[in-house]
Amino acid sequence: MENVSVYHGGIPTKPDVKKLLEKFPVSTLTVGRVITYEEISLVIGEPPRTSRFRTVTNKWRKEVEQTTDIIMGTHKGQALVILSDSGKLCLASDKLTSATKMAAKATMVATKIEVKNLSDAEREALTKIQKRAAFFAINEAFKRPQAIPEI
Secondary structure (H helix, E strand, O other): OOOOOOEOOEOOOHHHHHHHHHHOOHHHOOOOOEEEHHHHHHHHOOOOOOHHHHHHHHHHHHHHHHHOOOOEEEEOOOEEEEOOHHHHHHHHHHHHHHHHHHHHHHHHHHHOOOHHHOOHHHHHHHHHHHHHHHHHHHHHHHHOOOOOOOO
């Protein structure tokens, strides 16, 4: 690595992200293009399935996503693939489903808390969680078709 200093106990990702941006310019990231983990590994010098590899590739993907409309998905745990609009829709749907399930789990956990065992600050935090949970519940209720009474 070129002139890398330790930053908060870690190694900065910027030099490796720069290498990826140079090797895979945005202009070459066309829909359907597959970039294998091995190709990425050769560029950054880190083996796939390591924490460093994930950190660098996530940072690179995030930078590309923030500056363009390009979204990279994973391809069978072996590569990254540039998603089409249909692929982006599937990814968005999957992420929203996952987030909804996680919110439901958080709500369930919050219902199992004995309020009397909490400090004042913890009670405030619980109230915030309950308000958010109520918001999600109301949104879910409105997604269901409303029963219209017959006249």
